[in-house]
Amino acid sequence: xxxxxxxxxxxxxxxxxxxxxxxxxxxxxxxxxxxxxxxxxxxxxxxxxxxxxxxxxxxxxxxxxxxxxxxxxxx
Amino acid sequence: xxxxxxxxxxxxxxxxxxxxxxxxxxxxxxxxxxxxxxxxxxxxxxxxxxxxxxxxxxxxxxxxxxxxxxxxxxxxxxxxxxxxxxxxxxxxxxxxxxxxxxxxxxxxxxxxxxxxxxxxxxxxxxxxxxxxxxxxxxxxxxxxxxxxxxxxxxxxxxxxxxxxxxxxxxxxxxxxxxxxxxxxxxxxxxxxxxxxxxxxxxxxxx
Numbered sequence: 001x002x003x004x005x006x007x008x009x010x011x012x013x014x015x016x017x018x019x020x021x022x023x024x025x026x027x028x029x030x031x032x033x034x035x036x037x038x039x040x041x042x043x044x045x046x047x048x049x050x051x052x053x054x055x056x057x058x059x060x061x062x063x064x065x066x067x068x069x070x071x072x073x074x075x
Numbered sequence: 076x077x078x079x080x081x082x083x084x085x086x087x088x089x090x091x092x093x094x095x096x097x098x099x100x101x102x103x104x105x106x107x108x109x110x111x112x113x114x115x116x117x118x119x120x121x122x123x124x125x126x127x128x129x130x131x132x133x134x135x136x137x138x139x140x141x142x143x144x145x146x147x148x149x150x151x152x153x154x155x156x157x158x159x160x161x162x163x164x165x166x167x168x169x170x171x172x173x174x175x176x177x178x179x180x181x182x183x184x185x186x187x188x189x190x191x192x193x194x195x196x197x198x199x200x201x202x203x204x205x206x207x208x209x210x211x212x213x214x215x216x217x218x219x220x221x222x223x224x225x226x227x228x229x230x231x232x233x234x235x236x237x238x239x240x241x242x243x244x245x246x247x248x249x250x251x252x253x254x255x256x257x258x259x260x261x262x263x264x265x266x267x268x269x270x271x272x273x274x275x276x277x278x279x280x281x
Binding site for chain 1: 081085086087088094096121123124127128131132134135138142227231234235238239242245246248249253254255256
């Protein structure tokens with residue numbers, strides 16, 4: 001995949017950006033679990049809350065990705 | 076001995092009973108939670124959460140340190156530019172971030188760094204750096220050479236370790252006071268007109 005920035009073409013840059021997004025996965029898991037565990041005491045509600053929190057964060061990230069992609073296309 | 080009581084609707088117990096949590100000595104639990112993530116909860120007998128916090132917070136911190144080749148956690152010297160404000164967030168993780176402070180104090184005293192320079196502040200001297208094509212350039216200081224050489228892992232490692240430190244602040248609060256429960260306001264504490272409207276709605280539905 002090729003990314004075009006102004007007049008400059010950077011081969012593989014979009015692939016690199018996509019690969020770097022995977023670094024968010026362990027962070028989302030960790031943050032979701034810790035935040036959920038500070039709201040509940042038992043493991044079952046912690047895991048349920050963490051799953052909801054992770055989905056919410058992913059949705060938020062996807063929304064911003066879509067916005068940034070749209071802005072890039074319009075530029 | 077201090078206790079935290081989770082109300083029935085937040086306890087997670089099947090029979091809607093309030094959940095009593097023994098906090099033992101809260102300040103000691105908070106101190107232990109700062110020193111080693113999860114240790115305060117283990118001290119209180121909250122083993123499941125202690126293990127979860129230990130794995131999540133310390134795992135995030137160690138993974139960040141690994142990404143940054145052990146060079147993302149350091150405390151900058153007085154007047155060093157840029158000031159490493161991130162260390163004060165990383166220090167939230169407790170003892171695992173303490174070697175950086177020891178290395179800083181050794182550098183201040185003019186002593187050589189310990190442990191092969193692990194967590195030592197970067198030197199302010201010009202540093203040669205060889206890129207992938209074999210070309211050599213001179214970076215203005217050691218930090219610049221780290222950033223160029225590791226890009227983008229230095230930034231990622233910094234983010235991971237900073238978030239680990241900040242997450243541990245939540246863990247410390249949980250060890251001190253128990254889970255944070257945001258209860259909706261009780262009917263008596265709300266505006267009386269709201270309570271009357273709720274009552275009217277309820278009777279209308281019935």
